[in-house]
Amino acid sequence: MTGPGGVPAVAVRDVGFAYPDGRVALEGVDLEVQPGERVAVLGPNGAGKSTLVLHLNGIFQAQRGEVVIGGLPVVKRNLAEVRRRVGIVFQDPDDQLFMPTVHDDVAFGPSQAGHRDADLAGRVADALEAVGMADRRDAAPHHLSFGQRRRVAIATVLATEPDVLVLDEPTANLDPAARRELTEVLASLAVTLLVVTHDLPYALETCERAVVLDAGRIVADGPTADLLGDGDLLAAHRLYLPLGFDPGRARAQTSRETSASTSWCSNAST
Amino acid sequence: MTQGHPGGHGLDGLYVAGDSPVHRMAPEVKIAATVAYVFAVVATPREALWAFGGHAALLAGAVGLAGLPPALVLRRLRIEVPFLLFAAFMPFTGAGPRVDVLGLSLSEPGLWSAWNIVAKGTLGVTASIVLATTTPVADLLRGLDRLHVPRVITAIAGFMVRYLGIVAGEGRRMHVARQSRGYDPRWLWQARGIAASAGTLFVRSYERGERVYLAMLSRGYDGTMPALEGRRASASGWWPVAFPLAAWALAAAALVAA
Numbered sequence: 001m002t003g004p005g006g007v008p009a010v011a012v013r014d015v016g017f018a019y020p021d022g023r024v025a026l027e028g029v030d031l032e033v034q035p036g037e038r039v040a041v042l043g044p045n046g047a048g049k050s051t052l053v054l055h056l057n058g059i060f061q062a063q064r065g066e067v068v069i070g071g072l073p074v075v076k077r078n079l080a081e082v083r084r085r086v087g088i089v090f091q092d093p094d095d096q097l098f099m100p101t102v103h104d105d106v107a108f109g110p111s112q113a114g115h116r117d118a119d120l121a122g123r124v125a126d127a128l129e130a131v132g133m134a135d136r137r138d139a140a141p142h143h144l145s146f147g148q149r150r151r152v153a154i155a156t157v158l159a160t161e162p163d164v165l166v167l168d169e170p171t172a173n174l175d176p177a178a179r180r181e182l183t184e185v186l187a188s189l190a191v192t193l194l195v196v197t198h199d200l201p202y203a204l205e206t207c208e209r210a211v212v213l214d215a216g217r218i219v220a221d222g223p224t225a226d227l228l229g230d231g232d233l234l235a236a237h238r239l240y241l242p243l244g245f246d247p248g249r250a251r252a253q254t255s256r257e258t259s260a261s262t263s264w265c266s267n268a269s270t
Numbered sequence: 271m272t273q274g275h276p277g278g279h280g281l282d283g284l285y286v287a288g289d290s291p292v293h294r295m296a297p298e299v300k301i302a303a304t305v306a307y308v309f310a311v312v313a314t315p316r317e318a319l320w321a322f323g324g325h326a327a328l329l330a331g332a333v334g335l336a337g338l339p340p341a342l343v344l345r346r347l348r349i350e351v352p353f354l355l356f357a358a359f360m361p362f363t364g365a366g367p368r369v370d371v372l373g374l375s376l377s378e379p380g381l382w383s384a385w386n387i388v389a390k391g392t393l394g395v396t397a398s399i400v401l402a403t404t405t406p407v408a409d410l411l412r413g414l415d416r417l418h419v420p421r422v423i424t425a426i427a428g429f430m431v432r433y434l435g436i437v438a439g440e441g442r443r444m445h446v447a448r449q450s451r452g453y454d455p456r457w458l459w460q461a462r463g464i465a466a467s468a469g470t471l472f473v474r475s476y477e478r479g480e481r482v483y484l485a486m487l488s489r490g491y492d493g494t495m496p497a498l499e500g501r502r503a504s505a506s507g508w509w510p511v512a513f514p515l516a517a518w519a520l521a522a523a524a525l526v527a528a
Contacts, residue, residue, distance in 0.1 A: 057488050080490060088488045094436055095481040100408035100428050104498055111497075112490035140408060142435055156489065 007071045009035040009164050009192040010056065010086075014065035016216075017051055025051040027216035028065065035070075035163070038193040040203035040224055043213035044238035049196045050091075052213065053168050056194075057086040070163055084113055087157030091169045093149035097141040102133065102152050105141065109160040127159035128152075131185050147178025151185060158189070166194045171202050200228055200241050204250055212237055283410075283431075284346065284402040292336035292404045292510075296503030297413030299510050304401045306514030310521045311393045316386040318524030325393050325520060328513055333396070336404050346399045350391055357387040407431050412498040425495045429482075437475050444471065 010033040017026040025048045033039050043049050054060045055067050058074045067074040074082050087109075090096050099105035106124045115123060128134045131151040141149060150170065157165065167186075171179050179202070186193065186206050195206055203210055203224055210224040214237040220227055227233065228247035234240060241247070287293075292300070307328075314321045333343060364380020405413070411431070415424045444467050448454065455463035483491075 054484070059484055059487060080492075083488055083490050088485075090481065090485050090488075092481070095478065096485045098429060098432055098482050098486065100411055100431060100498070104408070104496075108486075108491075108496060109489035112492060140406075141432065160489065 007035075008032045008068075009037070009070055010194070011068040012052070012055070012065070013068070015052075015055060015062045015067060016064035017048075017055065017060060017062065025216055026055075029213070029216065029218055031211060031218055031221075033164070033192060033194065035192055036190070037209060038195070038207040040207035040210040041194060041196045041213055042198060042200065042203055042210055042227070042239060044198060047213045047237075048216045049213055050168060053088060053166055053194075053196055056164070056166055057083045057088055080113075084160050085163045087160060087162030087165050089150075089154050089157050089165070089167045089170065091172055093146070093153040094141070096153040096156060097149060100140060101137070102128070102139050102141065102144070103137040105152065106137075106156050106159045109156060113160060123159045123161070127155040130158055130189065131155045132181070145178070147174055147181060150174065150178065150182060154182075154185065162191060164192045164194065165189065166196065168196045169198075170195060171197065171199045198239065200234075200239060200247075201245055201250065204228055204247055212239070214238075283407040284399070285406045286338075286342070286403050288337055288404065290335060290337040290404065292332065292400065295404075295510055296507050297405050297409040298416040299413075299503045299508055300401050300405055301410070301413045301417060303510045303514050304397050306511065307397050307517050308394045310514055310517035311390050311397075313518075314390075314521040314524050315528045316382055316389070318527065321520045321524035322389050322393070325517055328516055329393060329396055329400070332400050332513060336400055338400065338403055342403070343396060343399055346403075347392065347395060350395045353391055354388060357384040357391075360384040360387075408498075415498050416502060421495050421497075424498075433475075433478070433482075436478075437471065440474060441467075441471055 010031065012029050012031040015026055015029045016024075018024045029048075029052060031039075031041075031052075041049055041052065051060065055062055055074070056069070058067075058076075058079045061074070061076075069082050069085050072078050072082060072085070097105050099108055103124060106127050107120055110120055110123045124137070125134065128137055131154050133148060133151050133155060136144065136148065136152075141152070144152065154165075154167075170182060170186075174182065183202075183205055186195075193207065195203060197203055207224050210220075210222070210227050211218050212220040212227065212233070219237060220230075220233055225247050228241060307325075311322075311325050314325065333340070360383045361376040361380040364377030364383065366377055366379040368375045369378050369381070370376075402410075408431075411424050411428050414427070415421065448463070448467065453463060455461070
């Protein structure tokens with residue numbers, strides 16, 4: 001995992017960003033994530049969540065403040081290494097899977113990083129194994145179900161062995177079964193995890209800590225169960241729990257289940 | 271476009287799965303052999319009927335080796351029909367000496383031209399059908415890559431294969447949405463509706479292109495596409511070039527005889 005003790009995996013310090021049309025997306029975001037932490041970034045549509053994600057690997061450069069990944073500032077000369085350390089899984093798997101076959105797509109990242117032959121083959125096999133898709137390596141992306149494409153999209157990023165895995169709305173368009181499979185895949189990975197979502201129950205299932213982003217600022221930061229238990233806070237930022245959902249009881253239930261069940265897929269990426 | 275998963279759209283080309291010796295050949299060998307064979311057929315003088323018999327026998331051998339049902343090959347040959355229609359006019363419209371066939375006065379050079387188009391066209395199309403039916407699209411791209419076709423070309427072809435189905439799916443959904451709101455333009459004076467949809471589709475595809483590019487950058491894209499992995503043909507794997515070599519021998523013999 002990330003370097004020497006005490007260095008945060010992700011440090012976002014007072015980052016501000018406005019789009020060329022003048023629309024302000026981020027107004028001074030501060031966020032620190034320690035190695036191995038799992039953090040949900042919650043917020044309504046238009047809060048700046050996706051803009052923040054694109055700052056983490058230098059697609060957008062901070063106009064104000066700084067982003068530091070494992071002690072390495074996100075500036076032009078570090079971009080190749082930053083993009084290896086931070087793996088982003090985008091919202092639409094069809095945007096992420098652009099090669100003719102699953103195998104070629106998973107191999108894209110590591111082969112850009114210079115891995116070849118047996119080393120490359122091993123990374124691809126491990127990444128596909130980690131998401132339970134090893135048997136579909138030769139399939140074309142359009143032959144996979146949406147949930148399978150989502151898992152392959154995660155494998156494409158795992159293959160570069162990132163320190164930080166960032167998922168942008170991972171549950172969008174997933175049916176309940178695929179959503180469940182995704183939870184199990186994420187639970188089996190030993191990486192620092194950032195889950196950007198407005199799916200509150202999912203945040204509770206996957207992340208012990210959550211932050212709320214609204215209007216370009218972090219407005220709350222704490223244990224996920226506590227934030228979701230604060231109805232006033234949620235309502236103030238256009239976040240709503242599903243009808244009848246009780247975060248306290250759900251938390252107790254998920255922790256029982258995860259301790260009882262053994263993970264069905266091997267853990268490849270550390 | 272078969273084997274549709276819910277939500278999955280894409281091009282599968284003409285590939286039909288199988289396990290024949292032709293299916294197992296390396297794609298670069300099949301592509302090279304097909305192109306070489308087509309050139310041999312085109313180079314054969316049209317008067318050398320016996321040479322075309324030889325070409326057809328070679329091709330029938332390949333179809334048999336690939337285990338393709340003749341009905342499937344014939345069905346796919348229908349793509350050739352518009353060209354054959356064109357050829358069918360030539361004996362009537364051609365100049366030069368006339369011959370009487372079944373009471374019709376036909377132009378002799380026109381008949382030869384028609385035969386030329388029909389014979390060479392059918393052989394060429396059948397050879398491509400054998401290639402396309404036994405080779406998945408992804409393997410065709412690999413084969414072109416290994417034949418040193420510039421990678422920017424294979425990458426563009428790959429993106430087209432990957433995204434054409436998705437764009438077509440978006441187009442279908444927009445069409446359904448239009449119909450659902452009671453608008454189903456099908457006359458010339460309603461072209462505005464079609465044009466607006468086409469424009470929207472273009473903008474959406476353009477935006478998707480941007481998102482795909484961002485996803486590529488995020489995974490370390492530096493301007494060069496990686497080589498597509500796959501087993502490369504060994505020296506002995508090149509034996510199928512015997513087919514086009516035999517065709518070239520026929521063409522050469524026919525040229526000498528002429």
